[in-house]
Amino acid sequence: MAVIVNNPLFKKLGMKYPIVEGGMTWAGTGALAAAISEAGGLGFIGTGYWHGEDVRREIKRVKSLTDKPFGVNVMLLSRHIREVFDVIIEEGVAVVATGAGDPSPFLAELHAAGIIVMPVVPSVSLAQMMEKKGVDAVIAEGMESGGHIGMLTTMTLVPQVVDAVNIPVIAAGGIGDGRGVAAAFMLGAAGAQMGTRFLTATESEIHPNFKAKIIKAKDIDTIVTGNILGNRARVLKNKMAKNFVKNEVNELQKEKPDAAAMEKLESGTLRRAVQEGDKDGGAFMAGQISGLIKDEKPAADILSDIWTQATDLMGIDNTTL
Amino acid sequence: MTDTEIFDKVKEILVDQFDLEENEVSLTTDLTNDIDADSLDLFEVLNRVEDDFDIKLAVAEDIKTTQDLVDKVKAQLAA
Numbered sequence: 317m318a319v320i321v322n323n324p325l326f327k328k329l330g331m332k333y334p335i336v337e338g339g340m341t342w343a344g345t346g347a348l349a350a351a352i353s354e355a356g357g358l359g360f361i362g363t364g365y366w367h368g369e370d371v372r373r374e375i376k377r378v379k380s381l382t383d384k385p386f387g388v389n390v391m392l393l394s395r396h397i398r399e400v401f402d403v404i405i406e407e408g409v410a411v412v413a414t415g416a417g418d419p420s421p422f423l424a425e426l427h428a429a430g431i432i433v434m435p436v437v438p439s440v441s442l443a444q445m446m447e448k449k450g451v452d453a454v455i456a457e458g459m460e461s462g463g464h465i466g467m468l469t470t471m472t473l474v475p476q477v478v479d480a481v482n483i484p485v486i487a488a489g490g491i492g493d494g495r496g497v498a499a500a501f502m503l504g505a506a507g508a509q510m511g512t513r514f515l516t517a518t519e520s521e522i523h524p525n526f527k528a529k530i531i532k533a534k535d536i537d538t539i540v541t542g543n544i545l546g547n548r549a550r551v552l553k554n555k556m557a558k559n560f561v562k563n564e565v566n567e568l569q570k571e572k573p574d575a576a577a578m579e580k581l582e583s584g585t586l587r588r589a590v591q592e593g594d595k596d597g598g599a600f601m602a603g604q605i606s607g608l609i610k611d612e613k614p615a616a617d618i619l620s621d622i623w624t625q626a627t628d629l630m631g632i633d634n635t636t637l
Numbered sequence: 638m639t640d641t642e643i644f645d646k647v648k649e650i651l652v653d654q655f656d657l658e659e660n661e662v663s664l665t666t667d668l669t670n671d672i673d674a675d676s677l678d679l680f681e682v683l684n685r686v687e688d689d690f691d692i693k694l695a696v697a698e699d700i701k702t703t704q705d706l707v708d709k710v711k712a713q714l715a716a
């Protein structure tokens with residue numbers, strides 16, 4: 317069976333590698349997205365709860381660094397979502413990826429503007445619902461991932477989603493080298509999305525403490541917060557993460573668990589990790605694959621090294637799309 | 638379709654999805670609290686309701702009870 321890497325979606329975007337940068341709030345800056353797109357992957361700006369003008373600033377940054385298409389990852393729960401979409405449409409962004417929530421109310425206008433839409437899905441049924449609404453691809457993200465996560469692993473989720481839908485499926489979660497990318501293709505994915513691996517790219521602007529923490533991390537060094545109160549997120553272990561989990565258990569034992577108080581504890585902590593490198597108080601969101609990542613190198617090298625290894629393993633030409 | 642017919646079909650989906658007895662599902666059944674549906678279960682239910690009734694629902698619909706589901710289906714069928 318031939319492995320098909322030249323799917324029309326990636327071809328249309330002129331990508332050289334079927335590798336996508338996962339949108340990352342605070343960490344996924346314009347500089348990193350531009351480096352990845354320029355090298356032939358698909359870079360994404362992470363926007364979290366930003367205002368429209370913050371998003372515009374990063375879009376302009378990418379455009380000043382590359383002519384290649386790139387994407388914007390949006391948080392549908394954000395209060396500023398309307399102005400963020402206005403900016404995305406005005407700026408003619410190529411692709412929108414969506415995290416938690418339902419992008420379908422915005423689908424018609426995004427498609428009218430020629431924008432490709434791909435939501436992250438944690439289950440088969442959500443993937444099917446998204447396909448019915450008319451999205452262009454889905455990102456099946458396993459719980460190995462850094463950041464907010466679902467319940468299934470990449471290994472189990474990807475083939476089940478692939479069997480359930482007829483649009484391209486991009487595999488995410490736990491992919492850090494060519495073996496992971498080849499595995500994604502073996503599971504039937506059309507491409508691979510990576511977050512954690514790109515955090516230690518030279519062009520990644522996260523605090524040096526954050527990069528060092530990923531490079532030092534071992535296989536067992538992540539922990540999931542929010543298991544009990546919801547909003548599960550995978551982060552590298554530190555004081556803040558361990559306290560969070562402990563408080564969560566205490567909170568639950570109370571008659572009325574205060575989810576809002578816990579949320580407050582969480583908010584802002586990712587920014588503190590990314591921008592300030594706050595070792596004790598930051599939420600260093602990163603995936604289980606951190607243990608495999610041992611170096612900082614340019615995004616272009618990450619992509620070409622991974623693709624060389626992946627194509628070697630799959631026994632296909634190291635040709636570009 | 639009458640309300641009863643809609644309810645019967647919704648009940649069938651819930652019974653199958655959560656391995657319940659028919660008498661465990663009423664209009665006031667709270668999906669989260671009575672049958673422990675988590676958010677992924679709810680997507681599964683919505684997905685099947687969409688297919689079985691041939692309608693479209695918003696993923697973010699605020700659905701708590703069987704009655705809420707029946708109401709959404711009714712509204713969509715009427716639309």
Ligand SMILES: Cc1cc2nc3c(=O)[nH]c(=O)nc-3n(C[C@H](O)[C@H](O)[C@H](O)COP(=O)(O)O)c2cc1C
Pocket residue numbers: 337338339340341343362363364389390391414415416436457460461462463464488489490491509510511512513600601602603604605
């Ligand atoms: C620091 C960080 C922030 C993230 N923020 C977001 C986000 O805002 N929206 C989103 O859809 N995914 C987010 N993710 C998930 C990534 O897009 C990606 O799916 C994930 O990192 C893939 O797993 P990996 O880390 O094992 O490569 C984030 C991940 C990290 C590590």
